[in-house]
Amino acid sequence: MLISRQTAAKPLRRAILCSLIVAMASGYSLSATARGTLRIGYQKSSTLITLLKHQGTLEQALGQDDVDITWHEFPSGLPLLEALNVGNVDISADVADTVPIFAQAAKARLTYFAEESPSPSAQAIVVRSDSAIRQLSDLRGKKVAVTKAAGTHYLLIAALNKAGLSFGDIQPAYLSPADGRAAFENNKVDAWVTWExxxxxxxxxxPTRTLTDGVGLASYKRYYLTSTGYAQAHPGVLKRVYQQLRQAGGWIKSHPRDAAQVLGPLWGNLDADTVEAANARRSYQVEPVKADQLGEQQKIADAFFKAGLLPAPVDAKDVDIWTP
Structure with a gap:
């Protein structure tokens, strides 16, 4: 039986067409299930994120949504939010309440997505026990180590104001926590303002003496932030992160010794007693952010502007807020 070339070509065309359909369907399937990546910026003092990173629970939770995680450590909150603003990370682990104010002053469009309730005793101004500085007013003319834009920066301003001094009455030494500790230990500064x-x-x-902590001066909330674009595009990811943060905070408070034994090696081999004492001063209570509760943020912004540390006034409520 003779088969014409045209007749013979029909099955071949059908086979090619079927192959193309299969290839297109396969390509669509791969695209639809492509894994995403969440880039998290954090600091050494970002307790809950550090805990989730160590335990792998956040990877497990986000793995259900085909999302991987990369971790990026920063020395302090300000460079962390700078990285968030330029798109180098997607979300920021907790930063002190002052840091978003500086980010707003730099015209960053950031979104609050969680907060830790106040922990005023988790930061303080300390001097050496043999120092002649006995009260806050004795800080006049003294060199004080402080991390720029950290919560302790605001505590220092508030404490000076309480003593009838201005920020211009001291010599600030802007140092990271590690460098601040070294300067304090080696008598290069007269006082150090630091946090847990x-x-x-x-x-x-x-041997130290505490001049004051934040009680009555600075409530010291810590905020979790993301870019506005990421919040709009990935609300499901933020919901997973929020849930995991709440669970981690609850676990630390209900298992203080276990938490201390886990975190100690991650914090430069701190002994468990020190870690447990430090954690007792933090609330670790993760809550939604509410616009009508940003009053202290405005006080912080106004204090920094009055001290000449912000280039322009900041409206603390001019922010985006994501709620679970």
């Missing part, structure tokens, strides 16, 4: 776990560590390892 650096605070409990220095109090236990060196």
């Amino acid at each position: 776990p650096f605070l409990t560590r220095v109090q236990r390892q060196l």
Whole structure:
């Protein structure tokens, strides 16, 4: 039986067409299930994120949504939010309440997506036990180590104001926590304003005296932020992160010793007693952010502007807020 070329070509065309359909369907399937990546920026003092990173629970939770995680450590909150603003990370682990104010002043469009309730005793101004500085007013003309834009920066301003001094009455030494500790230990500065776990560590390892903590001066909330674009595009990811943060905070408070034993090696081999004491000063209570509760953020912004540390006034409520 003779088969014409045209007749013979029909099955071949059908086979090619079927192959193309299969290839297109396969390509679509691969595209639809392509894994995403969440880039998380954090600091050494970002307790809950550090815990989730160590335990792998956040990877497991986001793995259900085909999302991988990369981790990026920063020395302090300000460079962390700068990285967030330019798109180098997707979300920021907790930063002190002052840091978003500086980001707003730099015209960053950031979104709050969670907060830790106040922990005013988790930061303090310390001097050496043999220092002649006995009260806040004695800081006039003295060199004080502080991390720029950290929560302790605002605590220092508030404490000076309470003593009838201005920020211009001292000599600020803007140092990272590690460099601040070294300067304090080696008598290069007269006082150091720091936060947990650096605070409990220095109090236990060196003879110090505390001039004041934040009680009555600075409530010290810590905020979790993301870019506005990421919040709009990935609300499901933020919901997973929020849930995991709440669970981690609850676990630390209900298992303080276990948490201390886990976190100690991650915090430069701190002993468990020091870590447990440091964590006792933090609330670790993760909550939604509410616009009508940003009053202290405005106080912080106004204090920094009055001290000449912000280029222009900041409206603390001019932010985007994601809620679970």
